[in-house]
Amino acid sequence: MDWPSDPALYPPYLRSCIRKRMGIGEGADYRPWRMLKELPTSGTAAVVHGIRVSRNYELLDTKSTAIFYLLERRRTISDIRERWPILDLNRTLQLAYKFDVVHPCRAGVPEPLTFDFLITDQTAEKTYKAINLFRAENSLNAREQSLMRIRKAWCDEKGVDWVLVDSSPISRTVVHTLRFIRTWYVNCYKPNAAVSKRFSERFLKEYARNVVLDELVEKTGRYLGLRPDTRLDTFRYCAWIDQIPVSLKHRLACDLPLVLRLETHD
Known part of the structure; x- marks a missing residue:
């Protein structure tokens, strides 16, 4: 059109x-x-x-x-x-x-x-x-x-x-979380479908609700042998395409425990 x-x-x-x-x-x-x-x-x-x-x-x-x-x-x-x-x-x-x-x-x-x-x-x-x-x-x-x-x-x-x-339900937290995971693109990260699949599967096995995001990303990245400078952006990309079902209603930061949508039904 x-x-x-x-x-x-x-x-x-x-x-x-x-x-x-x-x-x-x-x-x-x-x-x-x-x-x-x-x-x-x-x-x-x-x-x-x-x-x-x-x-x-x-x-x-x-x-x-x-x-x-x-x-x-x-x-x-x-x-x-x-x-x-x-x-x-x-x-x-x-x-x-x-x-x-x-x-x-x-x-x-x-x-x-x-x-x-x-x-x-x-x-x-x-x-x-x-x-x-x-x-x-x-x-x-x-x-x-x-x-x-x-x-x-x-x-x-x-x-x-x-x-x-x-648009009333869209809070500052939703905007912040979307920006956080979208940063993979801002950082010029180059997605790889096979890597994303393996990362998301391993990440969800490592996941525990009381563990901060940085620790989960490090454990997963180390297990898969990913370079340290690509691990966080790999997580961000997996969250962006919803292979890791991040809750948009909870603040997302490297030093905070991660909340998944599986727990919140959002």
Whole structure:
């Protein structure tokens, strides 16, 4: 799913954005609609280099970052596009009239509605899913609800799944843990399927809930004859692909006992 790249197909006030390829393209060629520097943020925005697609992702806050990490871990997802715009303005303006809500505007002209994420899933065949985030503790007002109805109606017409995700359960601990295990990629660790399988199997045999992570990693790595500088990143990668079922709800650190999901049912 992609929008045409010819600026002449869009209203004049959108053409400069289209020329910059904002909201256009797939994979590494995609750029989000509106860059971070153009948007108000809470100070927790992040620029993250993607694992599945080699480009920088601009994420508005820690909740968005955590959702992005969770999506990256799903093996069937081949592309993730943040702030993907509905450039079909004629239709969204019609839907705004239908739902009796003022369409978003910027500088006095209609501004495209966006999804927080549009993902490409290749489970059996290529499908698309649009995601918008909200926090249950900050219930949507009437206008926000109407704008969500526009998004859903447009997706229904196009055969795109649309989901509204409550990001409230995502705590700082979840974000910290995801970042900790994702560091294997930041450290340029090169995964090896056979090594990962042997490491995770041995690690789970060594596991005891009162033993700190450093000790478990050292025992496992020494048993397998791994270089000391690769042991922790091997663990991180195994946790990232869920061969070691780490609990995201418990703080993860080298000097703390490890909690596995088997114990917590999270």
